[in-house]
Amino acid sequence: MTTDQNGNLVHNQGVTAPLGFRAAGIAAGIKAKGGPDLALVFNEGPDHAAAGVFTTNKVKAAPVLWSQQVLKSGRLRAVILNSGGANACTGPEGFQDAHRTAEELAAALSNWGTETGAGEIAVCSTGLIGDRLPMDKLLPAVTEIVHEMGGGMSGGTDAAHAIMTTDTVPKEASLHHPDKWNVGGMAKGAGMLAPGLATMLVVLTTDAVASAEQLDTALRRATRLTFDRLDVDGAMSTNDTVLLLANGASEVTPTQDELDAAVLAVCDDLAGQLMADAEGVTKRVLVTVEGARSEDDALVAARIIARDSLVKTAMFGSDPNWGRVLAAVGTAPIELDPDLISVSFNGFPVCVDGTGAPGAREVDLSGADIHVVVDLRLGDGTATVRTTDLSHGYVEENSAYSS
Amino acid sequence: MTTDQNGNLVHNQGVTAPLGFRAAGIAAGIKAKGGPDLALVFNEGPDHAAAGVFTTNKVKAAPVLWSQQVLKSGRLRAVILNSGGANACTGPEGFQDAHRTAEELAAALSNWGTETGAGEIAVCSTGLIGDRLPMDKLLPAVTEIVHEMGGGMSGGTDAAHAIMTTDTVPKEASLHHPDKWNVGGMAKGAGMLAPGLATMLVVLTTDAVASAEQLDTALRRATRLTFDRLDVDGAMSTNDTVLLLANGASEVTPTQDELDAAVLAVCDDLAGQLMADAEGVTKRVLVTVEGARSEDDALVAARIIARDSLVKTAMFGSDPNWGRVLAAVGTAPIELDPDLISVSFNGFPVCVDGTGAPGAREVDLSGADIHVVVDLRLGDGTATVRTTDLSHGYVEENSAYSS
Known part of the structure; x- marks a missing residue:
């Protein structure tokens, strides 16, 4: 409720x-x-x-x-x-x-x-x-x-x-x-x-x-x-x-x-x-991009991160592999400066100004909820996309749907 | 050689x-x-x-x-x-x-x-x-x-x-x-x-x-x-x-x-x-789109099919689920007419003029090589993208890379 x-x-x-x-x-x-x-x-x-x-x-x-x-x-x-x-x-x-x-x-x-x-x-x-x-x-x-x-x-x-x-x-x-x-x-x-x-x-x-x-x-x-x-x-x-x-x-x-x-x-x-309740979900993942030039830019970037198979498999493995988030956002067709990007996982900073933050590899992502926040520090545009991890359950369920 | x-x-x-x-x-x-x-x-x-x-x-x-x-x-x-x-x-x-x-x-x-x-x-x-x-x-x-x-x-x-x-x-x-x-x-x-x-x-x-x-x-x-x-x-x-x-x-x-x-x-x-040798590959998949208005259009469509998680998990399951190919190509930002699209798997027609072909559900995709050919019947544009299936091995390998 x-x-x-x-x-x-x-x-x-x-x-x-x-x-x-x-x-x-x-x-x-x-x-x-x-x-x-x-x-x-x-x-x-x-x-x-x-x-x-x-x-x-x-x-x-x-x-x-x-x-x-x-x-x-x-x-x-x-x-x-x-x-x-x-x-x-x-x-x-x-x-x-x-x-x-x-x-x-x-x-x-x-x-x-x-x-x-x-x-x-x-x-x-x-x-x-x-x-x-x-x-x-x-x-x-x-x-x-x-x-x-x-x-x-x-x-x-x-x-x-x-x-x-x-x-x-x-x-x-x-x-x-x-x-x-x-x-x-x-x-x-x-x-x-x-x-x-x-x-x-x-x-x-x-x-x-x-x-x-x-x-x-x-x-x-x-x-x-x-x-x-x-x-x-x-x-x-x-x-x-x-x-x-x-x-x-x-x-x-x-x-x-x-x-x-x-x-x-x-x-x-x-x-x-x-x-x-998504197929095979073991993690509920929110991807927020803030500090984009516009809400549209933020949404484009959040969607690219949320769709990235390498980000999603890392989430399944509870692996704070923030480099994959940087690699994903870097492919977004929007304005960004790699040296300004900061990333946090569940509120813990893992990347500041485009480089790793102390303790980033030790962040505990074993819980079912993960909030990824990416700050581009270019403007006020913000958007959040809901996604899930990419799990064995997803592969299992979708490799045998029609048969 | x-x-x-x-x-x-x-x-x-x-x-x-x-x-x-x-x-x-x-x-x-x-x-x-x-x-x-x-x-x-x-x-x-x-x-x-x-x-x-x-x-x-x-x-x-x-x-x-x-x-x-x-x-x-x-x-x-x-x-x-x-x-x-x-x-x-x-x-x-x-x-x-x-x-x-x-x-x-x-x-x-x-x-x-x-x-x-x-x-x-x-x-x-x-x-x-x-x-x-x-x-x-x-x-x-x-x-x-x-x-x-x-x-x-x-x-x-x-x-x-x-x-x-x-x-x-x-x-x-x-x-x-x-x-x-x-x-x-x-x-x-x-x-x-x-x-x-x-x-x-x-x-x-x-x-x-x-x-x-x-x-x-x-x-x-x-x-x-x-x-x-x-x-x-x-x-x-x-x-x-x-x-x-x-x-x-x-x-x-x-x-x-x-x-x-x-x-x-x-x-x-x-x-x-x-x-x-791609991570976790069990199938080598070629996706060819032909009959597009241009080579660029064909490439865009082939890439969208090749990236589709539902198509790729179906390939992993050797499942001739051609409807997923149609659903994927329908999202391509190119000109197409759903009623003209034909699809074949390894040379076997599974979809003709946008609807299922006889025997489509029985096509044998158990081998390691799968060639998906989609004909849009609008022009001469052709392109082929190489991809793989989405397997348990892929999830396994990528959920534990940094740890």
């Missing part, structure tokens, strides 16, 4: 924490090994404003292409998500599958009593790239999940479970504002975490009154500082999607700043959970 | 294959664990033309700064190289150490009978970043190694041994041109291999008659196509150096094209040896 910058509490409840949202998670038989693999988030209204941020990968999965198109209207009534298959690189047939899933859900919701069109439904998928989804299993399950929808904590948590792939725990967060409106969210993603998001699916909900434009602003501000600065292995997914749905059920209209802060707090909490 | 593009044979002999070069490798006590750690390459003349290519990392080791300065004259009489310490991030004192090493060698060569100035000597270092070199051991050894210098195969091979760090075998290559002139070379580097070179030290020698400008042209053409396209872990060293020395001892003046081809052939052979 953490707080946002206005001191409001962030709880471990998910998409159904705000009023007027239902969710469910069931086993549709998409995953070969069984288990929950289909999730639904349903907005009961009265409003249906929505915004989304998607992968910038040029190779986009069919559900991303579908959901981007749907989001142009700025409204969503529901989101259907599956694990067990990414529906990426599946051609026109894959796009048809995404479309048909939305149509099936629209029909099921209409039969259930809420007149819904396919154009009000976003579709998200995660799993192996390149295979068609088993539509014979998926379509009947879409009708089934509508009947399973519930409110409260359990529906949200069931949904958070159903979108897991190599995640070991479901990720949920929520914020209850003292003015009696709420933001909730769920996330999945334990590999391919990277800039411009990662195979990361995130659904955020709020019962605040907010327009699609306000949601879009809040979402872009939040993702820029959270999911965009989470970089586990430099890979970017074909399926990354972050959605924010608002229904106004609280009848409270927060200011843009209040909305921004609340969405940021929930995203930040979820991003921290994603880092902590 | 391979051939250059003109059909000339490339042999496994090193820097002393050309006439008029001597070399040596001895144990100076720089490496804590012992073993050869100091190498010398000496040009007996009559000419002393030379060219060099250095790391583009902004954090440059002291010996790189020294050698870049020396090379401005376009001449070199000798190169002194040490393993066991990079002399990087060592401040002004580190630069003084490199300078003093050159002065000590100049004095020793002058005493030995060859009047030499420190400004005719390049210095190369490799090893851990951040520690001063043990000058009390290094300086006496500099005098000693001058007396050890020999010609023929043994001096060259001793030198190739002395520059090894985590390399498991010395790397040497040479080309004997039918017109009776020769090019030889040695290389070290098994980690930090990357674009713009890597902790990679390479010394090339030739007994051809060539000016410093001709050598510079030949060297840049060769490194662009060989060492610059070897990318093991995306990291770039503070110490990368490739030097080419010519003495005219053969009295043959090749054309620029002949010189280019010969230097390229030796560099290509050495680059292949570096890939085969």
Whole structure:
């Protein structure tokens, strides 16, 4: 439980924490090994404003292409998500599958009593790239999940479970504002975490009154500082999607700043959970670059350090090998003076003015949290990127994913 | 033994294959664990033309700064190289150490009978970043190694041994041109291999008659196509150096094209040896991108695929997970159409027009060599990058390097 910058509490409840949202998670038989693999988030209204941020990968999965198109209207009534298959690189047939899933859900919701069109439904998928989804299993399950929808904590948590792939725990967060409106969210993603998001699916909900434009602003501000600065292995997914749905059920209209802060707090909490559960992680590593000419420069440098395989293997070995940090930052396409750079590990100076500090080789990095701070001493630009170590577990998990 | 593009044979002999070069490798006590750690390459003349290519990392080791300065004259009489310490991030004192090493060698060569100035000597270092070199051991050894210098195969091979760090075998290559002139070379580097070179030290020698400008042209053409396209872990060293020395001892003046081809052939052979001996390698992977709008585009895309941790772990697992190749290439900042992309593994089509090909999941990648070919079908641009898999061995070796 953490707080946002206005001191409001962030709880471990998910998409159904705000009023007027239902969710469910069931086993549709998409995953070969069984288990929950289909999730639904349903907005009961009265409003249906929505915004989304998607992968910038040029190779986009069919559900991303579908959901981007749907989001142009700025409204969503529901989101259907599956694990067990990414529906990426599946051609026109894959796009048809995404479309048909939305149509099936629209029909099921209409039969259930809420007149819904396919154009009000976003579709998200995660799993192996390149295979068609088993539509014979998926379509009947879409009708089934509508009947399973519930409110409260359990529906949200069931949904958070159903979108897991190599995640070991479901990720949920929520914020209850003292003015009696709420933001909730769920996330999945334990590999391919990277800039411009990662195979990361995130659904955020709020019962605040907010327009699609306000949601879009809040979402872009939040993702820029959270999911965009989470970089586990430099890979970017074909399926990354972050959605924010608002229904106004609280009848409270927060200011843009209040909305921004609340969405940021929930995203930040979820991003921290994603880092902590990344594939094979044994260290949670924060890389802060300060003293850069600009925030952009700081971010570029922090990202290069956070992606460096030699820095990451050193972290796995609890090895205070600061020279690798210098070598990495030296490749950043930004202004820097090697003789001004200082580095600390967990507050202990290991490099001052570009050369080693006394005791640098003896710094104890055996704990699970490592904070690398690099000071370029050229300006005020600061940025922090969350990453992990590069471990045997990472290699193990990723060398046998599709087989 | 391979051939250059003109059909000339490339042999496994090193820097002393050309006439008029001597070399040596001895144990100076720089490496804590012992073993050869100091190498010398000496040009007996009559000419002393030379060219060099250095790391583009902004954090440059002291010996790189020294050698870049020396090379401005376009001449070199000798190169002194040490393993066991990079002399990087060592401040002004580190630069003084490199300078003093050159002065000590100049004095020793002058005493030995060859009047030499420190400004005719390049210095190369490799090893851990951040520690001063043990000058009390290094300086006496500099005098000693001058007396050890020999010609023929043994001096060259001793030198190739002395520059090894985590390399498991010395790397040497040479080309004997039918017109009776020769090019030889040695290389070290098994980690930090990357674009713009890597902790990679390479010394090339030739007994051809060539000016410093001709050598510079030949060297840049060769490194662009060989060492610059070897990318093991995306990291770039503070110490990368490739030097080419010519003495005219053969009295043959090749054309620029002949010189280019010969230097390229030796560099290509050495680059292949570096890939085969990279840290923890279990697979030798060639990534070719063809059909790009330009060679530059093809190279950018090939490099992104070659650096992708998810692609590299899949290769380690012999897993034909072609979706990761698509996801990686989709992040390249180049023009591409996802629906036109085709991919093959070892000649077997796994993805055609952006979707999976029949049998793609069953392709056998259990052998040590994997050739990934990606066709963008947009133009004529082609480039190949050499890389390796990401293995447990890589993690093991790099998580405990400095300790």
